Amino acid sequence: MRMQQQQQQQTSQPLRVLITGASSGIGRGLAQWYAHRGHTVGALARRQDLLEELAAAHSNVVPLIADVCDAEQTEQAVSRFALEAGGLDVAYANAGVGQRTREEGWDADRAELIAQVNVVGATNTICAATSIMLEQGRGHLVGISSLAGHCPLPDAAAYGASKAWLVFYLRSLAMDLGPCGIRCTVVMPGYVSTQMVDGTGVELLTPQARRAADRIAQGVARGQETIRFPRRVSLLTRLAGLTPASLRASMQRRRLHKRATSRSQGR
Numbered sequence: 001m002r003m004q005q006q007q008q009q010q011t012s013q014p015l016r017v018l019i020t021g022a023s024s025g026i027g028r029g030l031a032q033w034y035a036h037r038g039h040t041v042g043a044l045a046r047r048q049d050l051l052e053e054l055a056a057a058h059s060n061v062v063p064l065i066a067d068v069c070d071a072e073q074t075e076q077a078v079s080r081f082a083l084e085a086g087g088l089d090v091a092y093a094n095a096g097v098g099q100r101t102r103e104e105g106w107d108a109d110r111a112e113l114i115a116q117v118n119v120v121g122a123t124n125t126i127c128a129a130t131s132i133m134l135e136q137g138r139g140h141l142v143g144i145s146s147l148a149g150h151c152p153l154p155d156a157a158a159y160g161a162s163k164a165w166l167v168f169y170l171r172s173l174a175m176d177l178g179p180c181g182i183r184c185t186v187v188m189p190g191y192v193s194t195q196m197v198d199g200t201g202v203e204l205l206t207p208q209a210r211r212a213a214d215r216i217a218q219g220v221a222r223g224q225e226t227i228r229f230p231r232r233v234s235l236l237t238r239l240a241g242l243t244p245a246s247l248r249a250s251m252q253r254r255r256l257h258k259r260a261t262s263r264s265q266g267r
Helices: 002-011 025-036 048-057 071-085 108-136 157-180 207-221 231-242 245-266
Strands: 016-020 040-045 061-065 090-093 139-144 182-189 195-197 203-205 226-229
Touching (some): 016 108, 025 048, 025 207, 040 048, 040 071, 071 108, 108 139, 108 157, 108 182, 139 157, 139 207, 182 207, 207 226
Parallel strands (some): 016 040, 090 139, 139 182, 182 226
16 A cells, blocks of 8 residues: 555656667657656667657657667666666566467577567566666566466467566566565556558557557556456456366367368468
């Protein structure tokens, strides 16, 4: 209760917010959401041009060029932002990759890339932020997972496993760090269309990504431990997680048979 009151008090005053993967998609939407409300944003990503574009539009956005897969780069970027901003209130481990293909589960290169960004990258971000928050005696860690982390799904072996890992990691950290004044929130969105390209080739933030960012930021401001959306898909994935593995396998075989049949008929 005390931590929830502290969180509500923080939202009424400027926050220092770090967001990885801030150059596009949900991360960019979150950076804009906080910047529009007068908070100081550390926007971390690899694409310098997109970060500079974001910073040019918002004077309270600090561009941080770093690769989350590199622990030293990440630690230096997070520390620099906290030093310049005078502290760190909220840290989003948002950077992530994923391709829904059957081959991702047994293609070593694809699986390794997903694990590097979604697992190692998230760990580097959270560890760097945690060391600062422990010194402060307060803070809020947020991990952008996925509804794919609820239960095994076809065509998402490596991706789903990486997102399930983040759920367990943050929920365990919540028990360890709670007594130290640090909150943890797991965000589990469904599929979000994050980019569209206009005729000039410029990446634009989709309305769906804007709505997702708004839903996430408001849930974090309320101190929610878990944020899931959309509601219907969230319910379906949780129910699927309770379904016996043999039944899920049978349903998958029927799905693959239907796909193969439709392809053969289309020839």
